[in-house]
Amino acid sequence: MNRDQLRQIGVIVGSGGGAQEFTEEQYRLYYAGLVKQCSVYVIPSSTAGTLASEVSMRFGFRGFSHVVTTGCTSATDAIGYAYRTIQNGIIDTLVVGGVDAPLTLLVLRGFLLMRILGSKWNAEPTRASRPFSADRDGFVVGEGSWFFVMEEYEKAKARGAKIYGEIGGYGSTCEAYHRVRLEECGEEPARAMQLAMQEGGVTPEAVQYVSYHGTSTELNDRIETRAMKLAFGDEAYKIPGSSIKSLIGHPQGACGAAGVAVTLLAMRDGVVHPTINVDVPDPECDLDYVQTGARKVHIDNAVANCIAFGSKNSALLLKRVKD
Numbered sequence: 634m635n636r637d638q639l640r641q642i643g644v645i646v647g648s649g650g651g652a653q654e655f656t657e658e659q660y661r662l663y664y665a666g667l668v669k670q671c672s673v674y675v676i677p678s679s680t681a682g683t684l685a686s687e688v689s690m691r692f693g694f695r696g697f698s699h700v701v702t703t704g705c706t707s708a709t710d711a712i713g714y715a716y717r718t719i720q721n722g723i724i725d726t727l728v729v730g731g732v733d734a735p736l737t738l739l740v741l742r743g744f745l746l747m748r749i750l751g752s753k754w755n756a757e758p759t760r761a762s763r764p765f766s767a768d769r770d771g772f773v774v775g776e777g778s779w780f781f782v783m784e785e786y787e788k789a790k791a792r793g794a795k796i797y798g799e800i801g802g803y804g805s806t807c808e809a810y811h812r813v814r815l816e817e818c819g820e821e822p823a824r825a826m827q828l829a830m831q832e833g834g835v836t837p838e839a840v841q842y843v844s845y846h847g848t849s850t851e852l853n854d855r856i857e858t859r860a861m862k863l864a865f866g867d868e869a870y871k872i873p874g875s876s877i878k879s880l881i882g883h884p885q886g887a888c889g890a891a892g893v894a895v896t897l898l899a900m901r902d903g904v905v906h907p908t909i910n911v912d913v914p915d916p917e918c919d920l921d922y923v924q925t926g927a928r929k930v931h932i933d934n935a936v937a938n939c940i941a942f943g944s945k946n947s948a949l950l951l952k953r954v955k956d
Contacts, residue, residue: 640696643727643916646729647701649704649733651684654734655672655679656675695723703945705883705885706889707944709937710935712890719783725784729782731779750774758773771849771851773883774882778890779893797901802949804830808944819863822864823859829949835952842900843936845922862920870919872929874921899953903930933953
């Protein structure tokens, strides 16, 4: 690619915490009196903006290179901003996604102090993440990275790109309620989903799948169920949905991109993954969470939902592309 072409490709990365493991290690070395062992890259590598810069530098992309950090909705918001950017004609190609690596001593200690990590299943870790099960006791921290190339449709089609789906709508709200707790009514998460559907011109009856945030915390799962009922009405009981966190844990700011990835694959393959470990169905979480193995579902429209600390809520409407 020539320089002008590279200038038309931008990068947006969603991350809740950036290089937390690296930064914690630098502090450990410093306070241990091992200053000479600290990395010469301690400043640039501890700065969240470097995440996008590394992607841009690796491939030579010269469009803007930004990081979105909004807690657990970071990747969802990054994809939403990429959608808005292409929609407004600012740039027509973006590498976008989410990444987080929160498996560090300080992060885990913080979550333990908040009493939101699962602990009952330490002897059987594969059973610990159990969204929507009445015996859930907290989430399992995960980590990972999921990225996509997002393009203006005609450009992608002209170059023969494999198109997995399109973003049909994006909604984001804030409850302005609490740093870590969700408001019991569920109105703002519901409104985020409604905004995404409204933008895409899709009614609840036309949605065939929902990718739930489904963290396996007592509060999230109950209120997300409530929000689903507010957003979809009676249709909420008919639409299959599942939580990828039951299978991979909670990768924090990257989780929205993980949800989009599995939804696009479900759209492609006609099979949705289950929510595992729902051993004791919670009467307050009484929707169809695909609890008994993968299920065949034809998907034309899907909603990927995400909820974050700081009262943030974001949702994407994903649509099948029909040639």
